Amino acid sequence: MNESKRLKRSLLERLVRYCHFMQDKVLDEEITTVSSAQVAAYAELDESQVRKDLAAIGVRGTPRVGYRAADVVSTIRDRLGFDESYKAVLVGAGRLGGAIISYPGFAKYGLHIVAIVDSDPRKTGSMISGLVVQPMHRLGQIVRREQIELGILTVPRASAQVTADRLIDLEIKALWNFAPIWISVPDDVHVRNEHLSVGLADLAYHLSG
Amino acid sequence: MNESKRLKRSLLERLVRYCHFMQDKVLDEEITTVSSAQVAAYAELDESQVRKDLAAIGVRGTPRVGYRAADVVSTIRDRLGFDESYKAVLVGAGRLGGAIISYPGFAKYGLHIVAIVDSDPRKTGSMISGLVVQPMHRLGQIVRREQIELGILTVPRASAQVTADRLIDLEIKALWNFAPIWISVPDDVHVRNEHLSVGLADLAYHLSG
Known part of the structure; x- marks a missing residue:
């Protein structure tokens, strides 16, 4: 388009x-x-x-x-484009990752989370919503094999940009970032930063009125 | 103002x-x-x-x-108004509630979550981020005693509006809704709906391009 x-x-x-x-x-x-x-x-x-x-x-x-x-x-x-279909990988199997993967609305918009990865060896091998958490060093294999277009970042703030860079290098098309930082991407990658602080600011502002 | x-x-x-x-x-x-x-x-x-x-x-x-x-x-x-201070109650001690309460940015905007309530007796009594999950029937007491101004809704979709109505009845000033529904409020209550579907739609649209 x-x-x-x-x-x-x-x-x-x-x-x-x-x-x-x-x-x-x-x-x-x-x-x-x-x-x-x-x-x-x-x-x-x-x-x-x-x-x-x-x-x-x-x-x-x-x-x-x-x-x-x-x-x-x-x-x-x-x-x-909600009737088309896209595959996503979720990076970061913490509480926020768990909450997002259990959100029931994904399929309605054509998005399917097909893999979860995490860098913490205590988390890899465990199951979340029917998916086995895979180690970070498999990320490239997974993205290529599954032809994944979207990366969902639920990693801590300190590792958000480096994880984003790795996904961009793997030729992902879009990133959905939940870490509390605005990540930078090249022009051909779409990023959506879901920054809780915008909501917090909006509420603090209205409560101060 | x-x-x-x-x-x-x-x-x-x-x-x-x-x-x-x-x-x-x-x-x-x-x-x-x-x-x-x-x-x-x-x-x-x-x-x-x-x-x-x-x-x-x-x-x-x-x-x-x-x-x-x-x-x-x-x-x-x-x-x-970020340097003022406001108290919040979080309703819904599930995964999303747990993820939100562990978000480090609240205090920076003057917001302090001082209580968590949940209607599930299996959850009440447990600790999340240093707070004991309290039963739903204490909500009124808590809001009045702590002079809470903000309600954070991390309940399932089906109970979001009824929970919102109860908080409005308790004269809460603002609601931050994470359930996948746009809740209705009277004019004097500020609501912020954090609807994941808006992000999903944005991403699906860009991937379909």
């Missing part, structure tokens, strides 16, 4: 919210159509923003009827 | 990144001044955005010298 055709991250995040609303609240209750006002109220946005966002991916509603929920869901899923 | 004076979430998140850059990279290396170009390169933003954001909180650089790193850090911390 051409870079100029890429959706902005903020739009992407709003589309995910619309998709959730449609899947979780609307389709569950066997409602087939929904108005932009309803979506806007759920997502805490202006109606005009909702209409603009959905138009941007080619979804148009019918006047006085609204949007067909099933159409919105399928268009968002298709546009965002 | 007046609602109209509130910083937008996107600005807040950028300020947190600037603050990190100054604290982690600049001050560690005993550099005292930094240019907007350096901050922009780190934060992957335009220089003009960096200057505008810092001006918005009253920080101005010196031509040909740049910003004093220590001033930027102290102004951001002060403006965002």
Whole structure:
């Protein structure tokens, strides 16, 4: 896909919210159509923003009827690539790694964690969610054999960048970093830093008001 | 603080990144001044955005010298309320709860987890990070006695909204939700939903490109 055709991250995040609303609240209750006002109220946005966002991916509603929920869901899923399939390796078999691997939502977005590695010999050989924790020196073999595209980093802060560099060297396409550090990557690798401190800052700011 | 004076979430998140850059990279290396170009390169933003954001909180650089790193850090911390102190209760002593409570960054933002509760009698009485897991029926007592302002939800999806409602009833001021659902709150309660699916969607989208 051409870079100029890429959706902005903020739009992407709003589309995910619309998709959730449609899947979780609307389709569950066997409602087939929904108005932009309803979506806007759920997502805490202006109606005009909702209409603009959905138009941007080619979804148009019918006047006085609204949007067909099933159409919105399928268009968002298709546009965002959720129906394709990707393999991931999780590096770091600690508490956070365990929590992430047991998150039930991965398959819904096409992501499959197929291997776990850890540098601690006390952890290798143990089972987490049906996968055997493998030693760090197998990382290259695993990535090549399984054709893994995504690396999930749940290692301590001090080893996050060095682990990222190793995965980049193995030609991974994207990194999902949970260590409390912003890791640096070359332009052709996509990184998403899930930095708890952004959430903490947001909460501290609102509590101080 | 007046609602109209509130910083937008996107600005807040950028300020947190600037603050990190100054604290982690600049001050560690005993550099005292930094240019907007350096901050922009780190934060992957335009220089003009960096200057505008810092001006918005009253920080101005010196031509040909740049910003004093220590001033930027102290102004951001002060403006965002990181030097104040808040108490939190964590509800849900599973793997995710355990991972969050062991995150080292809380105190840096003034947040202190002072209690953990769980509805599972097999978990109550056990210790996590120096705190005894308490039964759910003590939640009200704990919140009142400790004057807790923040509730951290690491419960399963099915019990997230009901737990949130109970905390709101106990007059909690803010909720940090890690369950995979967007919880609804009244206008006077601040909620931050940390939804892994947004990250998943972002990654799936980039891998599909």
